[in-house]
Amino acid sequence: MLKTMRFLAPAAALGGVFTARDALAGQGLPKPWQMWFQEPASPVMERIMEFHDLVFAIEVAIVLLVLGIMAYIVVRFNHKANPAPSKNTHNTLLEVIWTVIPIIILVVIAVPSFKLLYFADKIEKADMTLKVIGNQWFWSYTYPDQGDIQFDSIIVAAEDLKPGQPRLLTVDNKVVLPVDTNIRLLFTSNDVIHNWAVPAFGLKLDASPGRINESWVRITSEGDYFGMCSELCGVNHAFMPVHVQAVSKAKFAEWAAAQKKAAAGGRNDKFKVVQAEKPAR
Amino acid sequence: MYIVLSMVGAILGGGMSFLIRLELMDPGLQLLHDQQFYNVLVTAHGFLMVFFVVMPAMIGGFGNWFVPLMIGAPDMAFPRMNNISFWLLAAAILLMVIAAFTQGGPGTGWFITTIFNMRAPGLTMHRMPLFVWAILVTAFLLLLAIPVLAGALTMLLTDRNFGTAFFKVAQGGDPILWQHLFWFFGHPEVYIIIIPAFGIISQVVSTFSKKPVFGYLGMAYAMVSIGFIGFIVWAHHMYTVGLNVDTRAYFIAATMVIAVPTGIKIFSWLATMWGGSIEFKTPMLFAIGFIWLFVMGGVTGVALANSGLDLAFHDTYFVVAHFHYVMAIAAVFGMFAAFYYWIGKMCGRQYSEVLGQIHFWLFFVGVNVLFFPQHFLGMAGMPRRIADYPDVYHGWNYISSIGSYITTGATLFFFFIVWRTFTAGEKAAANPWGEGATTLEWSVASPAPFHTHEDLPDMTGTQPAE
Ligand SMILES: [Cu+2]
Numbered sequence: 001m002l003k004t005m006r007f008l009a010p011a012a013a014l015g016g017v018f019t020a021r022d023a024l025a026g027q028g029l030p031k032p033w034q035m036w037f038q039e040p041a042s043p044v045m046e047r048i049m050e051f052h053d054l055v056f057a058i059e060v061a062i063v064l065l066v067l068g069i070m071a072y073i074v075v076r077f078n079h080k081a082n083p084a085p086s087k088n089t090h091n092t093l094l095e096v097i098w099t100v101i102p103i104i105i106l107v108v109i110a111v112p113s114f115k116l117l118y119f120a121d122k123i124e125k126a127d128m129t130l131k132v133i134g135n136q137w138f139w140s141y142t143y144p145d146q147g148d149i150q151f152d153s154i155i156v157a158a159e160d161l162k163p164g165q166p167r168l169l170t171v172d173n174k175v176v177l178p179v180d181t182n183i184r185l186l187f188t189s190n191d192v193i194h195n196w197a198v199p200a201f202g203l204k205l206d207a208s209p210g211r212i213n214e215s216w217v218r219i220t221s222e223g224d225y226f227g228m229c230s231e232l233c234g235v236n237h238a239f240m241p242v243h244v245q246a247v248s249k250a251k252f253a254e255w256a257a258a259q260k261k262a263a264a265g266g267r268n269d270k271f272k273v274v275q276a277e278k279p280a281r
Numbered sequence: 282m283y284i285v286l287s288m289v290g291a292i293l294g295g296g297m298s299f300l301i302r303l304e305l306m307d308p309g310l311q312l313l314h315d316q317q318f319y320n321v322l323v324t325a326h327g328f329l330m331v332f333f334v335v336m337p338a339m340i341g342g343f344g345n346w347f348v349p350l351m352i353g354a355p356d357m358a359f360p361r362m363n364n365i366s367f368w369l370l371a372a373a374i375l376l377m378v379i380a381a382f383t384q385g386g387p388g389t390g391w392f393i394t395t396i397f398n399m400r401a402p403g404l405t406m407h408r409m410p411l412f413v414w415a416i417l418v419t420a421f422l423l424l425l426a427i428p429v430l431a432g433a434l435t436m437l438l439t440d441r442n443f444g445t446a447f448f449k450v451a452q453g454g455d456p457i458l459w460q461h462l463f464w465f466f467g468h469p470e471v472y473i474i475i476i477p478a479f480g481i482i483s484q485v486v487s488t489f490s491k492k493p494v495f496g497y498l499g500m501a502y503a504m505v506s507i508g509f510i511g512f513i514v515w516a517h518h519m520y521t522v523g524l525n526v527d528t529r530a531y532f533i534a535a536t537m538v539i540a541v542p543t544g545i546k547i548f549s550w551l552a553t554m555w556g557g558s559i560e561f562k563t564p565m566l567f568a569i570g571f572i573w574l575f576v577m578g579g580v581t582g583v584a585l586a587n588s589g590l591d592l593a594f595h596d597t598y599f600v601v602a603h604f605h606y607v608m609a610i611a612a613v614f615g616m617f618a619a620f621y622y623w624i625g626k627m628c629g630r631q632y633s634e635v636l637g638q639i640h641f642w643l644f645f646v647g648v649n650v651l652f653f654p655q656h657f658l659g660m661a662g663m664p665r666r667i668a669d670y671p672d673v674y675h676g677w678n679y680i681s682s683i684g685s686y687i688t689t690g691a692t693l694f695f696f697f698i699v700w701r702t703f704t705a706g707e708k709a710a711a712n713p714w715g716e717g718a719t720t721l722e723w724s725v726a727s728p729a730p731f732h733t734h735e736d737l738p739d740m741t742g743t744q745p746a747e
Binding site: 029030031032033034035036037038044045047048051052055056058059062063066067069070073074077078079082083084085086087088089090091094095098099102103106109110113114116117118120121122166167168169187193195197199202203204205206208211213214226227228229230231232237238239 | 308490491492493494495496497499521522523526529530533534537538540541544545547548549551552554555556557558559560561569572573576577579580581583584587588589590591592593595596597657660661662664665666667668669670671672673674675676677
């Protein structure tokens, strides 16, 4: 049941109401009417979903239990069905049960929860590092292991989008990263608190001025992945998307070499850290 | 007066939420051409609802009115202070517009005094109605939490205006400190909002089941422990700020513990109904609606308590759905239950049962259509606090906005009911609810006269609480 829910994208009839743009869907992007997580693309997100399946099953069981009891009460103990109320106000056994069973359930949840927490936290041995810097209102990226390539990543205005590019999620310079590589991520900010999030990676961490936060990702399949700033950071908070393009290791090496060469030749205006003009809209 | 004030607040705060949903109905910016104004709306909606709707109605309104009635005291201790706090609040609602919210909670400290010192003889702590217990716990929370908020706000103001650097990085401050202080206040604040509703629901459920509350002591101490734990879990709002991993492990554990007393409350309400002879009058419908909302919000709360899952949920619409279910809308259901339950006692006229029940069904359907789809949006990754969203999120946003139309309609209908009650309501009897209503307020005439219990009624030996 859990597995099918994940892919439920129903209501085709209602769907017709909306514009064709809604049909746009790709990897690392939810589908219209999506009711569940996006497809996982990292071991952390896979474990999040696995753990959530457990928690969700417990949630459903509790809700059904309460609903069942309520339905029974409504039928059996309304004033017509049961004119003489009992005066029963105590049942020690019952009270102990509904204290102890929740405690057991919580322990069942807590054990995998702690495992997930420590697994998602940091990586001991990383193959490369990516620095992410928040700005009002765009992201800057630095690749210290690839000769300090650096660039800004700014939203593309709706009117400049090419067909197939999702509105509010497309940027001029996307972050290119290799798959199957343990990547250490370092976050900080030049102004206020931002938050770099990519749902398909199970990744979400504040980029805070004056401190460096650390996380990691290992991308499992090639494709485009999207996310948005997830900490209110001012007027254009909604307009600083994260766009990651995951490519093969070979392609990534090629890309990095090209960037480095371009930067050395001084011809790459595009990737110099520019003072970004106000993002569109 | 508090209740009238809170209705004014509700018109403003509710109107804002309607504007927000109108904007979010379709992708793109239509109504508000400015994200800044959207941010202001969202923030003001939250503050208005919390400080100027729920708190005045629950604590100021129903608390002030019924705590003295229910414990057999003539009025609150320190009546003058109490009056001043009303007018301060009325002034604050005006100042609110320019975001100068300095006066947080109405009458607080004197509730503790009233309850401890002015109870009728024989009404021991363990015989007090649960609503009185609820207000007592709430007053303690307010007393402890408000100074922290006041302190944090003072630091923020001096930062902004006098060049101090508590939170400014450039001068060695730390914005994370602000978050700690804010949530140290903010988390108990949610319990300040919901605990009075617990009390109301207990009274209503017991009255209409014609049974005393099941597990009274468990209920009272569940509230006390929820209040206590509420102070040591604040950082579960901050799982993604980069806290040390062991710190997060502690906050996960502490937060999940809250589920235990919460479960005790839910099952005790169900057990109170079990074996009862239940009349499904409007207040009872709202009480049952409350339990449903609270269970829904409760289970998503257990999910959110886990820092690991919070990687997916933090700052998404899942959180919006969660807290509206568990505290915002649940508190509103508590207020409606209290209104229908006590309006006869307060104004001497009874509401129309048919209209009340229509209001319940409209409102119940409305809020569920409004907030349930937001779980889906959150799981799919839509962040909060954005005025425009990627087009893939259109569908459920559209449904959610339809829910907002229904809810708004139901609320307008409620104001119509209020007007009808005052102009054409039937005269209310001293006790319109019959044998189930056993607390002290039903022993006096409707409307309750001023300074009702001039002579303390003797409660020794009567009405055991269990
Ligand atoms: Cu940002």
